[in-house]
Amino acid sequence: MNRVKIFDTTLRDGEQSPGCSMNLSEKIVMARQLEKLGVDIIEAGFAIASPMDFKSIQAIASAAPNCIIASLARCNTRDIDTAWEAVKDAKKPRIHVFIATSDVHMQYKLRMTREQVLSTITEMVSYAKAKCEDIEFSAEDASRSDREFLAQCFTNAIAAGANTINVPDTVGYSTPQEMSALISYLKEHVQGIDSVVISVHCHNDLGMGVANSLACVKAGATQVECTVNGIGERAGNASLEEIAMAIRTRHDYYEAETGINTREIYRSCRLLSNIIGVAISPTKPIVGANAFAHEAGIHQHGMITNAQTYEIMNPDEIGVPHRALVLGKHSGKHAIRDRLEAMGYEISDDDLEDIFTRFKKLADEKKTITSSDLEALTLHRSRITRPEGSTASTCRLISHSITSGSDIPKISYVKLTRDNNILEGVEYGAGPLDAAFKAVNKMLGVDARLEDFSVRAVTEGEDSIGEAVVKISSASTGEMYTGSGISTDIVEASLQAYINGVNKMFEAGE
Numbered sequence: 001m002n003r004v005k006i007f008d009t010t011l012r013d014g015e016q017s018p019g020c021s022m023n024l025s026e027k028i029v030m031a032r033q034l035e036k037l038g039v040d041i042i043e044a045g046f047a048i049a050s051p052m053d054f055k056s057i058q059a060i061a062s063a064a065p066n067c068i069i070a071s072l073a074r075c076n077t078r079d080i081d082t083a084w085e086a087v088k089d090a091k092k093p094r095i096h097v098f099i100a101t102s103d104v105h106m107q108y109k110l111r112m113t114r115e116q117v118l119s120t121i122t123e124m125v126s127y128a129k130a131k132c133e134d135i136e137f138s139a140e141d142a143s144r145s146d147r148e149f150l151a152q153c154f155t156n157a158i159a160a161g162a163n164t165i166n167v168p169d170t171v172g173y174s175t176p177q178e179m180s181a182l183i184s185y186l187k188e189h190v191q192g193i194d195s196v197v198i199s200v201h202c203h204n205d206l207g208m209g210v211a212n213s214l215a216c217v218k219a220g221a222t223q224v225e226c227t228v229n230g231i232g233e234r235a236g237n238a239s240l241e242e243i244a245m246a247i248r249t250r251h252d253y254y255e256a257e258t259g260i261n262t263r264e265i266y267r268s269c270r271l272l273s274n275i276i277g278v279a280i281s282p283t284k285p286i287v288g289a290n291a292f293a294h295e296a297g298i299h300q301h302g303m304i305t306n307a308q309t310y311e312i313m314n315p316d317e318i319g320v321p322h323r324a325l326v327l328g329k330h331s332g333k334h335a336i337r338d339r340l341e342a343m344g345y346e347i348s349d350d351d352l353e354d355i356f357t358r359f360k361k362l363a364d365e366k367k368t369i370t371s372s373d374l375e376a377l378t379l380h381r382s383r384i385t386r387p388e389g390s391t392a393s394t395c396r397l398i399s400h401s402i403t404s405g406s407d408i409p410k411i412s413y414v415k416l417t418r419d420n421n422i423l424e425g426v427e428y429g430a431g432p433l434d435a436a437f438k439a440v441n442k443m444l445g446v447d448a449r450l451e452d453f454s455v456r457a458v459t460e461g462e463d464s465i466g467e468a469v470v471k472i473s474s475a476s477t478g479e480m481y482t483g484s485g486i487s488t489d490i491v492e493a494s495l496q497a498y499i500n501g502v503n504k505m506f507e508a509g510e
């Protein structure tokens, strides 16, 4: 069995894509979960990109000490110095340097000749190696690069000290057969390749990111770069959960294994979806709501007789919670903690206190509380946790009321607290939510614009919890913030989500 390392770039390639940004405390929560999931390497950011990226890399390094922590850097001394400053206190630091090697990138983006690129690789990989023992070198757009030249680039990188060479299909252009052939070619033509890790990094523009990565594993790659839920630039990166489960389910074919604790997959995917406010499609492999649903009668019959008729993976392997588990109005704190632990959530006493208060309120509004409800309360709690030491002001919804209907003005009244002050406001709007959001903006003196809004039922039934997600942008900086709220009243859930988003604007110093 080949041990395939999982290099997770959710917090770099994933996070840099539109609509997927996270604040510092969200990145820390996600990094802790990635460590529990068993990823080998966390690419924590691109240190030179912003002071916030730099700070996040340092914070992620302390949150996930068992993982290798990588920062991306272009092939120049300023990028490499900054990357090293960001990762140097990590237990296991890595600098990930890259330069484009395809003719189109070298000519139009870098404006460099092949010779210049080759000497830059030698110079900059050596420069990085003098600072950090663990160096990864990526040839951006490798799959569209001239093969002989690409092999020379990797040969230079290895001679200069790279421990891992990464072969990206940057624009998701390749096919599995081509990627497999490319790995085989490089194994034959790159000097020193036997002493380094061969990595792949496939984007999903033609929907082949996972298939391309797996073809490379079959051809001998022993590191795969991927993201949770496949988030990333344009159509995303190869999805971590699909790669991990394909290697596990078809280990007979791939003759490989990963260090992923697959029972943490479901929680990791739900957590990320909740943090960035991007829903998981019902038909998404492994973690979509329908991935293990068997509606057709003929399938149901087969499943009852023997699950292996239609199920190639057991949902327990992925950590999918048993929906049917029901809690009652009289369940105490211990029962809640036990249930959450059985579902794999470790919670602090403070979290338990907050979740229990919400649980009691919910139990008054809803007949039965299932593990999905409890999960929604827990994930929501992790979304509203403030960064440690934050002194930014915090707002909380106290109450609201709306007047709405056809042919009458839509009016909302909102009462909230900002730190210790109570504020009240009434506004008109195109609809009750528009009116409520305007009231919040006016009371708090913020210029937040609603960019996206969604609400979904967490469970079946008319008394289900509604989970609202809003994306707001700041009119002055253009920065986007995601907020979420949950309640059996969807107007309340939406207002909570909006206020959660505004709190994040305050935390970011707006």
Ligand code: KIV
Pocket (backbone or CB within 6 Å): 013, 072, 098, 138, 139, 140, 141, 166, 168, 169, 170, 171, 201, 203
């Ligand atoms: O897609 C890509 O080529 C990258 C590199 C920086 C590894 O993200």
Ligand code: ZN
Pocket (backbone or CB within 6 Å): 013, 168, 170, 201, 203
């Ligand atoms: Zn990429």
